[in-house]
Amino acid sequence: MSPIATIAVSGMKAASQRLEVSASNVANAMSTGALPNADGTLPAGAPKAYDPLTLVQSDVAGGGTQATIAKASQGTSASYQPSAPFANKDGLVAAPNVDLAQEMISQLVAKYSFAANARVLKASDEMSRTVIDMKV
Numbered sequence: 001m002s003p004i005a006t007i008a009v010s011g012m013k014a015a016s017q018r019l020e021v022s023a024s025n026v027a028n029a030m031s032t033g034a035l036p037n038a039d040g041t042l043p044a045g046a047p048k049a050y051d052p053l054t055l056v057q058s059d060v061a062g063g064g065t066q067a068t069i070a071k072a073s074q075g076t077s078a079s080y081q082p083s084a085p086f087a088n089k090d091g092l093v094a095a096p097n098v099d100l101a102q103e104m105i106s107q108l109v110a111k112y113s114f115a116a117n118a119r120v121l122k123a124s125d126e127m128s129r130t131v132i133d134m135k136v
Contacts, residue, residue: 034046
């Protein structure tokens with residue numbers, strides 16, 4: 001595979017991962033859980049809130065990109081839901097910090113990034129075919 005194609009494929013993989021991360025965050029945006037105790041542990045039998053994910057993208061030496069999925073730094077915050085069975089005495093639960101507007105932007109970035117890298121891959125293929133045709 002040509003270096004151009006390798007770079008484009010790495011971009012397409014990163015775009016796919018970006019979309020997966022965003023879809024997971026949107027799907028679990030309402031997945032609340034118990035607030036941790038002062039020592040960081042959860043009450044016995046209480047569910048844990050969804051920890052939002054983030055995509056960390058970095059350059060690869062020689063070209064391309066590498067994407068790593070990590071937990072978001074500000075994963076949850078206290079939310080008032082007194083009817084939740086695992087709410088604390090103040091009616092608070094842990095809710096994921098998911099910004100749906102930001103997730104929509106992330107999904108659009110993934111869409112356009114994937115499409116742009118697919119066009120690069122197609123152009124690389126066409127150039128290779130032209131070179132092969134010239135040699136024949």
